[in-house]
Amino acid sequence: MNDLMTWLFLAFMSLVYVVYMILPKKARPYCLLVFSLLFYVVYSKFLTFFMLSTILSIWLGGLWLNRIDDGEAKKREGLEKEARKALKKKVKRQKRLVVALIIIFNVAILATLKYFNFFGSLFEGFLSWFNLSVHMPILKIALPLGISYYTLSAIGYIVDVSQGRHRAGNLLSVALFISYFPQLFEGPFATYSTLAPQLMAGEGFNSQNLFSGLSKVLWGFFKKVVIADRLAIVVSAVFSNYASYSGLVVVLGIIAFTFELYAEFSGLIDVASGISEMFSIRLAKNFEQPFFSTTVSEFWRRWHMSLGAWFRQYIFYPVSMSQGMMKINKKLAKKNSFWQVFVPSALALFVVWLLNGLWHGADIKYIVYGMYYYVLMMLGMALEPLFNLIYKKSGIDKNSKWVTFLKIARTFILVNIGLLIFRAATLKEAANIFTSIFQSGELNLISLGVIDIYDTIWCFIGVAILLVYDYLAEKKKLPNSQNWHTAGKVAFLIAMAVMIIVFGAYGEGYIPPDPIYGGF
Amino acid sequence: MHKARLIKRRLLISFLIICAIAMVYLYLVVIFMPKDTGDLGGAKYYSTQAYKKEQKNSIDLLFFGNSDVYAGVSPILMYQNSGISSFVCASPKETGYSLVNYVKANLKRQNPKLVVLDADCFYYKNDHYHGFNVQSKVMAIAPFFYHARWKELTISDFFTLPTAKADPLKGYLPNAGTSNYKHKDSFMQNPNAQPLEVEKSVVKCLKTIQELCKSENAQLMFMCLPTPFSWNNSKSNGVKLLAGSMGVPFLDLNDPSCGLELDFNHSFKDSGNHLNIQGAEVATRFLENYITSHYSLADHRGEEKYKSWDEIAKNYDYYVQRAKQ
Numbered sequence: 058m059n060d061l062m063t064w065l066f067l068a069f070m071s072l073v074y075v076v077y078m079i080l081p082k083k084a085r086p087y088c089l090l091v092f093s094l095l096f097y098v099v100y101s102k103f104l105t106f107f108m109l110s111t112i113l114s115i116w117l118g119g120l121w122l123n124r125i126d127d128g129e130a131k132k133r134e135g136l137e138k139e140a141r142k143a144l145k146k147k148v149k150r151q152k153r154l155v156v157a158l159i160i161i162f163n164v165a166i167l168a169t170l171k172y173f174n175f176f177g178s179l180f181e182g183f184l185s186w187f188n189l190s191v192h193m194p195i196l197k198i199a200l201p202l203g204i205s206y207y208t209l210s211a212i213g214y215i216v217d218v219s220q221g222r223h224r225a226g227n228l229l230s231v232a233l234f235i236s237y238f239p240q241l242f243e244g245p246f247a248t249y250s251t252l253a254p255q256l257m258a259g260e261g262f263n264s265q266n267l268f269s270g271l272s273k274v275l276w277g278f279f280k281k282v283v284i285a286d287r288l289a290i291v292v293s294a295v296f297s298n299y300a301s302y303s304g305l306v307v308v309l310g311i312i313a314f315t316f317e318l319y320a321e322f323s324g325l326i327d328v329a330s331g332i333s334e335m336f337s338i339r340l341a342k343n344f345e346q347p348f349f350s351t352t353v354s355e356f357w358r359r360w361h362m363s364l365g366a367w368f369r370q371y372i373f374y375p376v377s378m379s380q381g382m383m384k385i386n387k388k389l390a391k392k393n394s395f396w397q398v399f400v401p402s403a404l405a406l407f408v409v410w411l412l413n414g415l416w417h418g419a420d421i422k423y424i425v426y427g428m429y430y431y432v433l434m435m436l437g438m439a440l441e442p443l444f445n446l447i448y449k450k451s452g453i454d455k456n457s458k459w460v461t462f463l464k465i466a467r468t469f470i471l472v473n474i475g476l477l478i479f480r481a482a483t484l485k486e487a488a489n490i491f492t493s494i495f496q497s498g499e500l501n502l503i504s505l506g507v508i509d510i511y512d513t514i515w516c517f518i519g520v521a522i523l524l525v526y527d528y529l530a531e532k533k534k535l536p537n538s539q540n541w542h543t544a545g546k547v548a549f550l551i552a553m554a555v556m557i558i559v560f561g562a563y564g565e566g567y568i569p570p571d572p573i574y575g576g577f
Numbered sequence: 578m579h580k581a582r583l584i585k586r587r588l589l590i591s592f593l594i595i596c597a598i599a600m601v602y603l604y605l606v607v608i609f610m611p612k613d614t615g616d617l618g619g620a621k622y623y624s625t626q627a628y629k630k631e632q633k634n635s636i637d638l639l640f641f642g643n644s645d646v647y648a649g650v651s652p653i654l655m656y657q658n659s660g661i662s663s664f665v666c667a668s669p670k671e672t673g674y675s676l677v678n679y680v681k682a683n684l685k686r687q688n689p690k691l692v693v694l695d696a697d698c699f700y701y702k703n704d705h706y707h708g709f710n711v712q713s714k715v716m717a718i719a720p721f722f723y724h725a726r727w728k729e730l731t732i733s734d735f736f737t738l739p740t741a742k743a744d745p746l747k748g749y750l751p752n753a754g755t756s757n758y759k760h761k762d763s764f765m766q767n768p769n770a771q772p773l774e775v776e777k778s779v780v781k782c783l784k785t786i787q788e789l790c791k792s793e794n795a796q797l798m799f800m801c802l803p804t805p806f807s808w809n810n811s812k813s814n815g816v817k818l819l820a821g822s823m824g825v826p827f828l829d830l831n832d833p834s835c836g837l838e839l840d841f842n843h844s845f846k847d848s849g850n851h852l853n854i855q856g857a858e859v860a861t862r863f864l865e866n867y868i869t870s871h872y873s874l875a876d877h878r879g880e881e882k883y884k885s886w887d888e889i890a891k892n893y894d895y896y897v898q899r900a901k902q
Contacts, residue, residue, distance in 0.1 A: 509728070551597065558724055
């Protein structure tokens with residue numbers, strides 16, 4: 058969001074809040090839906106059609122599944138065991154068909170809008186190997202806001218209904234679940250069973266929620282405007298002209314991007330969660346001090362947690378529990394237990410990380426980005442027995458502070474390499490940037506006029522604030538504001554706002570960077 | 578009863594919170610507004626406020642108008658030759674409608690013998706870039722607009738209010754660079770063109786200015802500096818009619834018959850919109866001759882009160898070099 062968009066969004070949010078609180082409880086969900094759709098129409102215009110078609114498809118699909126379930130319950134009465142079994146099988150097949158139809162419909166929209174050009178170019182390349190020249194048409198259409206987020210949420214909804222985790226909702230609750238405006242920019246993902254009841258509850262004014270929500274919103278903006286947008290100056294300079302800089306500066310640029318992404322992404326998630334909290338709605342947690350992870354697997358359990366949870370629930374488990382996987386499991390059960398765990402995990406995780414990479418973008422580099430983490434995790438699993446043996450033989454305590462610190466440092470380095478692939482324009486550029494780490498060049502960004510000394514200092518202060526905050530959160534030592542006096546709370550909010558206004562990297566002299574996760 | 582008390586308490590707390598926010602914000606305005614209005618981008622046209630720093634009752638001739646005027650009239654150049662103390666009060670896209678406030682504000686401080694209004698701005702309708710408005714709008718959002726000043730704040734920024742900055746060139750903003758006007762042959766070649774009427778609301782404002790001048794014993798004059806980009810025979814005839822009806826002299830420097838010898842290839846900064854340094858010199862000399870032959874304004878050169886003017890006139894080229902854009 059640029060400066061103007063930010064102010065318009067804040068004004069919009071304030072208006073929604075006031076109107077929501079004035080209205081009676083029953084009308085509040087309608088209020089949220091109207092404003093959410095209004096927000097979407099203003100932002101995406103005719104592309105709103107795609108979101109509406111997703112809403113309608115899963116609502117109707119849900120009702121259809123309900124009907125199949127209800128029909129089964131009626132037919133079951135008085136049936137013999139064998140007949141019941143046959144009915145169950147038939148119903149399962151019917152439900153699978155419905156779910157497949159809804160998923161194909163929604164994935165087709167996503168695939169067409171987001172991946173058509175990518176797969177088209179891959180297809181052209183593939184045919185060129187056989188000296189066949191085919192020109193795929195190029196689709197020139199903007200992506201509807203949050204399409205990757207709401208499509209996955211929609212898939213989650215229909216799968217949950219089919220598996221009996223909850224009944225299908227009415228049109229209002231389904232529409233609100235998909236279109237709820239704070240989470241449309243960058244998530245987090247939500248499940249219907251946790252979000253919809255809160256959206257439909259229409260909770261009234263709560264001063265504590267207002268304060269904690271506003272605090273989160275301001276903290277989120279602080280991370281985005283003061284830290285991320287300032288780090289973006291360094292990142293943009295280094296990544297666009299890496300050959301001119303020395304290895305140390307390139308390393309700093311890569312690290313700066315890691316913190317920029319974290320500050321921006323977690324900041325915008327905090328804004329979304331904060332706004333929701335003002336309405337007494339709790340969104341899913343998306344980050345849990347990721348830079349304190351000791352392994353890459355742990356990092357992904359602490360980073361973009363709602364995406365990880367979605368992949369675990371709707372990709373990993375179904376693949377792991379599939380009939381094919383069960384057969385493999387049976388065969389491996391005869392051999393040793395290590396392979397029995399390793400092989401199914403490797404197969405299921407391969408699908409997860411391939412899709413995870415693709416979800417991040419329609420480009421080969423994103424597939425490589427996913428595969429990079431997949432390979433690291435597999436290596437971690439494969440080498441774990443070896444490391445355990447080394448620890449045992451050498452007598453090193455693997456839980457000691459130093460070992461933990463080294464593990465954290467190793468994970469941080471690996472994550473930075475992953476994010477280098479993510480940030481570079483192409484794979485070739487990522488490789489070039491990586492090799493430029495070992496070359497000489499200009500060392501001082503300040504003397505080049507890229508960034509002044511004051512902004513440089515703030516970059517370091519910003520990163521330090523992020524780390525200290527996360528350290529306190531990790532140690533569960535963050536101050537509890539619930540018992541603060543009203544005056545203290547107001548003073549805190551004003552101080553935060555002043556910090557953002559004064560030290561934000563916006564306006565004259567700053568170029569607002571595009572949201573990194575905004576295109577998803 | 579209990580509910581009513583609760584509502585009262587909440588309203589009181591809300592009121593106090595709003596007050597606290599307003600106070601903090603106002604103080605941020607004080608801190609971040611550039612104390613010298615010539616400091617930063619956004620207050621670029623600080624010369625619109627520079628008249629406030631002139632000694633009271635020291636200006637005999639005031640020019641009002643838009644960017645054509647601050648680019649085309651050099652008071653110090655005029656002073657060098659004739660000793661007339663003049664000042665240019667002009668801001669970008671000034672309108673005839675908004676001139677009243679500008680004239681009023683100046684007449685409170687000065688007692689001029691002659692007030693000259695630029696006729697080009699009689700035809701501008703939208704008041705979207707007036708010097709005063711630029712200042713006041715920027716002032717209101719100073720913490721956002723000038724927030725990057727945190728890098729250069731001094732202790733005094735926390736305790737002082739913004740002040741105007743004196744302009745040694747007395748409102749003249751020299752334009753470097755040259756871009757010729759290519760349609761000289763067809764410019765102002767239709768003297769019988771249908772007059773373009775000046776809007777009634779603007780006429781009303783001009784009459785108010787005329788009254789103001791009368792009450793201050795100042796004469797009023799209309800002029801239009803060379804600006805082929807926006808001027809034509811219809812406008813010229815429209816202002817001629819208006820000036821005639823109001824009994825105000827009108828000097829149109831665009832009119833070929835006025836006798837101004839301007840090199841159209843080298844006198845404009847931007848293809849006939851604004852005069853450059855060379856063009857401003859020619860136009861100022863012409864105006865000076867016209868004014869000295871039609872009005873009797875005092876020669877202040879050598880007077881103690883105008884010592885600083887003499888000093889600036891002596892180093893005129895230095896100040897022009899420093900200020901040119």
